[in-house]
Amino acid sequence: MTSTFPDISISTERLVLRPFEEPDLDALAEMMNDELVVAWSTVPHPYTKDHARAWITELAPAERVEGRGIVFAVTEFLTQRIVGIVHLQHTDWRIRSSELAYVVAPWARGEGYATEAALAAAQWLFQDQKFERLELRTAADNTASQQVAQKIGCISEGVLRNAWIVRARGGDGAWTDVRTDIIVWSLLPEDLAGIGEQLAESGGFTLYTDWN
Numbered sequence: 001m002t003s004t005f006p007d008i009s010i011s012t013e014r015l016v017l018r019p020f021e022e023p024d025l026d027a028l029a030e031m032m033n034d035e036l037v038v039a040w041s042t043v044p045h046p047y048t049k050d051h052a053r054a055w056i057t058e059l060a061p062a063e064r065v066e067g068r069g070i071v072f073a074v075t076e077f078l079t080q081r082i083v084g085i086v087h088l089q090h091t092d093w094r095i096r097s098s099e100l101a102y103v104v105a106p107w108a109r110g111e112g113y114a115t116e117a118a119l120a121a122a123q124w125l126f127q128d129q130k131f132e133r134l135e136l137r138t139a140a141d142n143t144a145s146q147q148v149a150q151k152i153g154c155i156s157e158g159v160l161r162n163a164w165i166v167r168a169r170g171g172d173g174a175w176t177d178v179r180t181d182i183i184v185w186s187l188l189p190e191d192l193a194g195i196g197e198q199l200a201e202s203g204g205f206t207l208y209t210d211w212n
């Protein structure tokens with residue numbers, strides 16, 4: 001029998017992480033065409049409404065149902081707007097380990113949303129699902145993503161040389177593939193201890209996470 005994550009929502013102080021729904025289509029397509037998303041992720045480009053529809057109706061649900069992980073649309077609790085995506089992928093059920101990826105829409109960046117959403121997913125994974133390891137992989141030059149990894153308490157484990165391909169704009173403005181190193185980060189349940197206090201002290205949000 002394939003292990004799967006339950007079909008749930010997670011609430012934080014400012015965010016709700018929930019499954020994608022068809023009305024999210026336009027917001028998703030817009031977010032995935034952003035420059036930084038094209039640069040650092042492997043999503044198709046240009047990202048069309050058909051891509052968004054396939055993600056919402058087929059690909060994202062299949063991640064959960066087929067046991068590979070779970071995809072959350074990250075929404076602002078107050079406005080209900082889509083601010084990002086949190087994706088647990090490449091889940092190993094015997095090791096109880098999964099890999100975390102995230103995107104935040106350009107207009108919502110710099111507010112700590114990626115940090116808040118990633119921490120909520122990690123807390124749920126460790127406390128509710130009894131996982132023992134969360135892994136993150138960031139391209140060597142993706143500073144914002146590395147900041148998020150550090151803020152949630154991840155430990156950097158090393159560099160995978162030439163292990164990934166990102167996209168950069170060439171002289172003519174067209175996107176080209178560029179080979180890059182990857183930094184591997186991990187978070188274990190004990191790494192989360194004390195992170196809530198650190199974030200609150202640095203003027204961030206309080207650590208409140210709930211799921212159902």
Ligand SMILES: CC(C)(COP(=O)(O)OP(=O)(O)OC[C@H]1O[C@@H](n2cnc3c(N)ncnc32)[C@H](O)[C@@H]1OP(=O)(O)O)[C@@H](O)C(=O)NCCC(=O)NCCS
Nearest residue numbers: 036037040103104109110111112113114115143144145147
């Ligand atoms: C990475 C990403 C999800 C961060 O989202 P976010 O909601 O802005 O993240 P947060 O606000 O929680 O934290 C971002 C941190 O990076 C810092 N940062 C942002 N851009 C930076 C840059 N170019 N150089 C250095 N630091 C940067 C911010 O200052 C902040 O740190 P601080 O709180 O210490 O000031 C967002 O930039 C994004 O969607 N990027 C494109 C997709 C992507 O790269 N995904 C990750 C793939 S591994």
